[in-house]
Amino acid sequence: MTRPPRKKNPTFGISVFIVVAILLVIATLFYNAIREKHEFDSQPTQVPPVASQAAAAATAMKPASGAAQ
Template sequence: MTKPPRTKNPTFGIAVFIVVAILFVIATLIYNAIRGKHEFESQNAQVPSVTSAAAAAANAMKPASGAAQ
């Protein structure tokens, strides 16, 4: 009662390869997105905020007090 030798299933190996390849692509996309976000934040850290820029523009548009009308 010896069991016959088990044959390898090539489909399982290919399925594992596809899953690993997809996980590698997803990990690469997440890594690039995080790295790009950090680069963007580091470049724009010196830029003044939008609210302060809008306030400065609004003050520039106001006429000076006591100006002739």
Template sequence: MNKPPRKKNPTFGIAVFIVVAVLLVIATLFYNAITEKREFDRLDAQAPAVSSDVAAASAAATAAKPASGAAQ
């Protein structure tokens, strides 16, 4: 009539804990990767303004000089 109480399986609890821990580590890695990529993109977007000014100045200086194979 009365069933004996079922024993809990401790292995299932440990397995759930391990799966949750692994998912948490993977989520943290993705979060850090995305955050650092956005930081890199933000810093990288500012750099071309400086480098393009340098490139423009360099191109103007190069255009003023004759090519090395040109007759003098």
């Protein structure tokens, strides 16, 4: 009435290891992306937008109001 011992399935352990490794890689990618975004957002912007440069150039080209013609 005794049952023979069950054999372990090595495929299950390997598949769990692969899934955990993939999840670890994905978590690392997300962590690095979020950290880099925070670093980028904390840096002050040094280059003004192109639209403001165009507006400044257009203002400089206009003659002063009441100028002699």
